[in-house]
Amino acid sequence: MHAFGDTDPTRVDESRICSARRSPEHPAIIEHRKVTLEQAEELLSSFRRMAPHFPFVQVPGDATVPSLSRTSPFLLLAILTTASIRDPPLYHQMDFEFKRILSTKVIVEGRKSLDSVQGILVYVAWYPLHANPKNNQAFMYINLATSLTSDLGLDLELPNLNSFGNISTQGLIEGASFTDAAKRAYLGCYYLSSALSLGFQKPPGLRYRNLMDGHGQSLLQDESSAEISSLIKLQRLAERIAEVHRSSEPKGDLQMEALNAEVNIQMFQHEVQEWRKSIATSVRNLPFIGMAERYLGCAIYSHELGFLRRPYRDHLRSMTSNPPVNPAHLESCLQAAKTFCEYLLSLPETSYLDFTAIQWSMVVHAILVLSRLTFVMAANLGWDSDTTRSNVPLVMYLDALCYRFQHLSLTPSDTAETPQNPDVLYVFGMILRSCKKSYERRVAKIAPGFLIVDDANVIDMAARGHCPMLDPALNPLFDISDSTYGGSYELSESATPSTSSTAAFLPQYHDVWAVMTGSWAEEF
Template identity: 80%
Template sequence: MRTRAIRPSGSSHKNISPFGDKEFSLDLPTVSTPDTRQDVEDLHDHHLAAFGHTDPMEIEQSHCPQTTPQRPTIIEGRKVTLDQAEKLLSSFRQQSPYFPFVQIPAEATVPSLSRTSPFLLLVILTTASIRDPPLYHQLDHEFKRILSTKVIVEGRKSLDFVQGILVYVAWYPIHANPKNNQAFMYVNLAISLTGDLGLDAELPNPNNFKNISTLGLTDGGTFTDAAKRAYLGCYYLSSALSLGFQKPAELRYRDLMGSHGQRLLKNESSAEISSLITLHYLLLRIADVHSSYEPTEDLQMETLKAEVNIQMFQHEIQEWRTSVPMSIRNMPFIGLAERFLGCAIYSYELGFLRRPYRDHLRSMAANGPANPAYLESCLQASKTFCEYILSLPETTYSKFTTVQWGMLVHVILVLSRLTFLMAASLGWDSDTTRSNVPLIMYLDALCYRFEHLSVIPAGTTETPKNPDVIYVFRMILKSCKKSYERRVSKIEPGFLVVDHANVIGVARGHCPILDPTLNPLFDISDSTYGGSLELNESATPSASSTAASLPQYHDVWAVMTGSWAEEF
């Protein structure tokens, strides 16, 4: 980026734009194209082996022949023109409603944003260029350079930086470098900035703004709606990531967040935020109820507690439905959140997200079978979610944020675990199981849609050099489908057996990612989750031997590509 004038960071009350006052100029450097093809091929080979397809000839034919290593492709430096930038901004406007915490005014243009929110503009251009890999990699390189220089080195703080980081994390590019997930680092940086800006207080304190740009932050002694939205966005993203990966939350719900949401209801363009936060907070409460739950030997009391919890949460969802206009409920991202809650109520109650899941199966064998009514309700709620997501236009999927992708991952995992538990409880055979749990149909439908959405041409047999996230996710779903089909075909009455040491039979699945052979592909510090390593005692290090040295979480890429399918 070119800079025409630099002002001291400590005294400015307006953002310092890297663009000129009268012209738009964005110079991108020469960079090397990252080649993720080998990552994808290694991942695919591991899936084939994990699912029992170990024929060397089949694996060799599954991807393009090995060739002599070549020098990295160079992407020459270029200048993004005003027309190109305006097209990218227009493209971003189509997906921005799925993360309503950062809103772009209808009258905003690239030149105006370059003056008021230059960092946010850079992130918008980066996010919107995802279908142009060379341009995306150059913009992503520039994003990281500007962030490290201005925020980390120079210590600048502004609402512009918070908004930019939130947009970046909302559409986090997990496909760009699966070995190096930094989502938590970015979101924690955003949380730190919100604290420095005073957004965790009801009213701004001017005495704290000595070295802070206040442009867009305050208005007449109060925080602007944009600032309130950013604070709520930090909570939404950070808590969603923490919940998905069972990592301690860095930003917890406060009454101030509820009051912000109520005030934003008065703004027609922000009314959906209050509903989204309400649903999200309810989801976190559902998870919290079960996170520290310790079952007792009193089965009657356990049944009563479960029923009270379910009725309480269902009542709150119904209250929300009656208080929210249909215009908001019909928004796709609100519809997904609402239907996901229905699945979450029962999936948490049934323990489908417990880790290690095999330990939960052992406890179920000791304490009695799962409530058949809960199993059926969970199945119906999961079907409702899947059928809703399949009813959305294909173009909707490319707008999904990390949170919405996480919901889909959650439901696929729940349906898989639900399949084998219901089959064992109700004495189903494989044919009955297929007819009652249509997970294979859902996976087929999703793969078909992803094939047409990916920038990789349909029918491509060779692994692309730079696959997009849709392509990789489709590949993983196909692998999961193959594993699921193989296991369902072996279902017969009495197939699920739990002894004192392990789960035996077709219900025992394998995590395709948490395998020591994948250490070169995924950083051990990011791809492991404490306590969930005991997937295969003969092939995987025990939790006790690694707990002292490994952090208690795994990365987004691992979740997207299979560690969420720990027992799939």
């Protein structure tokens, strides 16, 4: 494994993007800073490395910051925000600017354009949900994007040219048809909406339609169409798997339930096999496609076994009196989860830097499934703690991931004190360490007959999970004060307080938007 940036000259020079440090004796304020055109070009170059993981928004190869400032300024702002994620102070500043422009241009002024949709999609695709799920605004943004696609008419086969009175058609239509960029954006909106809804078990904001197949077919001449088609097909299959089990009700007939379970598994596995036959090997070998394929193999069994049901404890209680109808499915689920984790660890560690929120959610779900599977298998097979450790290598997987995150993170980890401005990889590594600590403590309690439920609904503590979001040791990582960032919520010297306006009390950042649409655009 190579250190970050050792072998890839296209990556941004990290020495130029350094996180500010604070000593506990003299807490420093991290000043907001201006983003130069040169720095913006570096961030754009960094985003080009990330972009293949979300092929629904494509930046032309010859595009520059000045050219994008003129044609797609909001998309450019989202790109700069997303690409600055490894530099927490800059990301905080850009994130605020993105939200400010989004609220002003889209919500207040009601502007509707493909540029707005693409910008929101990029922002949501790399939203750092895995590092702070308590602060989850991704649904709000993707629902806004879904609403905009409807306003733009992207849910129709052809554009209604009479309905574009207050809508920008730049990049949206070509002749009497939607552009390829518009079709990709519509498919991307479905992909994100569906994946996020499944992950948090919420109703989807955009349902699958045959029109999406038509859009996929019309993009076949595009070099990235195979990746888009693959992601859409796999996501649709994941959606159907969840729908089947969401709508199923216990029948009371164990033989019939076993038959239904086997039919469902065989049906979905057959569809995955058909998908494999229809996809070129070069596409299947792409990391984000490989992850989606292997995660789907895990999802087929984990949904059937109820590991993703909510509330899970209610399902666990039912499993103690009614064990899985086919115990072989437990072993199959374990092998599928191992396959996913081992594929994840086989990827170059620098590829983790490009993961989208959807790929990180797959990692989280795989860890969750392995954890829950551990205690159900131990109870059903009469394992003790040592046998459990040897059969379910979750601790090894967590150790390997934590080591890689520590290696990739720009936040120092060799101090006893909690860093004031940790990056996303550092935070996620700490979350996994909390999971590992809880998991090891619970595995140590495993003994034959440990999983017991009494009439008072009390489950043995070895089987009860621990959410790292409830770990008080992690609170400092999630509760970083905005005053840390250059007095970002303080008045600048040029701001004049006014009781009649709340605008004076908003953060006074360097106006990146004004520079983008002004001097940068003039460079083009």
